[in-house]
Amino acid sequence: MAQAHRTRLARNNVVQCAQEISYAGGVSFLWSRAKIRISALILFGPATPALVGFAFANPTVRWLCLVWLLGVALVMHGLSRRVSDVRVVLSVDHRGILDRRLMARRIEWHEIGAICRVDTDRSYTVDIRLRWPRTTLDQAGWLARVGALCQIGYGVPAVTFSMLLLAGDVSELLEAVAQYRPDLLHKHNMAMRPSVDPRTDAGLRE
Numbered sequence: 001m002a003q004a005h006r007t008r009l010a011r012n013n014v015v016q017c018a019q020e021i022s023y024a025g026g027v028s029f030l031w032s033r034a035k036i037r038i039s040a041l042i043l044f045g046p047a048t049p050a051l052v053g054f055a056f057a058n059p060t061v062r063w064l065c066l067v068w069l070l071g072v073a074l075v076m077h078g079l080s081r082r083v084s085d086v087r088v089v090l091s092v093d094h095r096g097i098l099d100r101r102l103m104a105r106r107i108e109w110h111e112i113g114a115i116c117r118v119d120t121d122r123s124y125t126v127d128i129r130l131r132w133p134r135t136t137l138d139q140a141g142w143l144a145r146v147g148a149l150c151q152i153g154y155g156v157p158a159v160t161f162s163m164l165l166l167a168g169d170v171s172e173l174l175e176a177v178a179q180y181r182p183d184l185l186h187k188h189n190m191a192m193r194p195s196v197d198p199r200t201d202a203g204l205r206e
Helices: 002-023 033-056 059-083 142-154 170-180 187-191
Strands: 027-029 090-093 096-099 112-115 125-130 159-162
Touching: 027 170, 033 059, 090 170, 125 142, 125 170, 142 159
Parallel strands: none
Antiparallel strands: 027 090, 090 096, 112 125, 125 159
């Protein structure tokens, strides 16, 4: 009897450890150096006419060109900082979604009301509706708090996760979410996954 009890305890411990290992994983996204380089090249194009204008135009146009060049320089500086940043930017795990660009703490799964439909062929962002936008984003920056007000006042999603400069795309982000909370995905995006259980598809969100 005692031996059987110890066997059950050992089996439960093994199962619990296996669950902890599987939950300890998650999917992480870092800055993409290739995408940042492409963005820098795109920015260099509009800067060229401003350089020419600064050299040959009248004083008023020169000031406008100078302001434009300073703006491009600031953006380029921000891109260069991201190239050298090796920290995780966006991560998805069993606790929720963490976007360090948005705020320091993660948005937990129970705080998310729904993940909006995404055109995986064209879109670079994933929009999120929160259950309590003001409470969830009270520690975020002012721009994120504006998103909370927009959801409360106009019904638009409060949070947007951008994959534009990250190593990965929206399909990979949605697949990461599906590993933990497939019920939050829009039925269109869930149906586009390689394998869908028809028993769970009936309960997906409109």
